[in-house]
Amino acid sequence: MSTETQLIDWRDKALQFEQQINQVVIGLQPAVRNIILAVFARGHVLLEGNVGVGKTTLLRAVAQGLGGDYQRIEGTIDLMPADLIYYAYLNSEGRPCVDSGPLLKHGDTLATFFFNEINRARPQVHALLLRAMAERSINAFNQDYALPHMQVFADRNRVEREETFELPAAAKDRFMMEINIDMPNSDAVLDELMFNPRFHDTDQLIGNMSNNRFYYQLNDLAQTLQQHIQTSPKLRAYALSLWKATHQPQHYGVQLSDVEMPQLLMAGASPRGMSYLIRAAKTRAWLEHRNHVLPEDLQGVFSVCMTHRLFLNPMYAYRKEQLLPELITGILNQVAAP
Incomplete structure (x- = not known):
């Protein structure tokens, strides 16, 4: 087969x-x-x-x-x-x-x-x-x-x-x-x-x-799936910009109400987190009957893969239930997709 x-x-x-x-x-x-x-x-x-x-x-x-x-x-x-x-x-x-x-x-x-x-x-x-x-x-x-x-x-x-x-x-x-x-x-x-x-x-x-x-059988299947689903150079550049925006969102024009953006984040997404994001996006593309990843695949799993990896500075931590969803939305809206 x-x-x-x-x-x-x-x-x-x-x-x-x-x-x-x-x-x-x-x-x-x-x-x-x-x-x-x-x-x-x-x-x-x-x-x-x-x-x-x-x-x-x-x-x-x-x-x-x-x-x-x-x-x-x-x-x-x-x-x-x-x-x-x-x-x-x-x-x-x-x-x-x-x-x-x-x-x-x-x-x-x-x-x-x-x-x-x-x-x-x-x-x-x-x-x-x-x-x-x-x-x-x-x-x-x-x-x-x-x-x-x-x-x-x-x-x-x-x-x-x-x-x-x-x-x-x-x-x-x-x-x-x-x-x-x-x-x-x-x-x-x-x-x-x-x-x-x-x-x-x-x-x-x-x-x-x-x-x-x-x-x-899932471990072998997942390995085959990850090798088979392709990512274009433009898609890779888009994913890299998303990762950078989780560390310095203000550089991509993300603004939140009543927030000093340079002081918002204590830590952004890890390289491991981005690896998980790509794995999830490839799996989403597969379920959508495609053999290549589109920006919508990254966008579709960005929130569930990234929100728990973004850590706010203590001065904003008490507002995390409000700020983290707004930050995720701001990143997806401001980072240009190919």
Whole structure:
């Protein structure tokens, strides 16, 4: 089978997978599309949203469709790094025993790892997770364990801030995307969620999904996809200008109300972040039936790939919910596309 034929076949599978998820969680199409992009670009995802908007159901649907094993851990103030690796207990005979924790329980068949309320966990836990995310391996019991197919999804509760730890820049930068899961604003969707019994039994809803079991093929597919989708010299120059604008937006004519632009940013996007942006843009082009990247592909994933990588100076940090979206919009409007 030629590479072109292989990618067409996989695109059909990806779009069918997306359609299945949209039947399980309704009213979240933009978020679902971004998660599909992250899955096929092999990037980790940070989710943010209010309580009860479908984040867990969405990830369970993703895990069901991908196949492989799914693990979930709850972030708590007393969670320690060792809790990700093992847990100790007394068996029925009163003897101490040690079993594998959530990162090791399924070995190399672990496909989807969900860290719920990651900002409640201590920085030491974040540090351990970073290695697992970056290297897809972990050291325990004096040996390395490979996690070649693991994709991490972490959730931050946007409402509650007590007993939480802000994720450090290094942790945020390991996530390809930060996706906001917003409450559906359509009356028809809300009516379905409230009154259609189909959406009241989550286990049955997800159990009806097909288990495609293609998780173990995604790494090779992503590599083929990234090599096959092309970028022109003008597109590359445009991407470079976007990156520079995340560091010095005032040089591109970006102006925000009541802001001294040279003092706005403490740090812009990292080279790793731009690499993730290109990977996501290539995947978007592929899903749009193209073998080359257009400016609209970069623009379509710029916000979810860049917003969590821009760090405001303390004098403006309290306005970040307002300023960061305005900055992203300003950059896309002011940087000339080819």
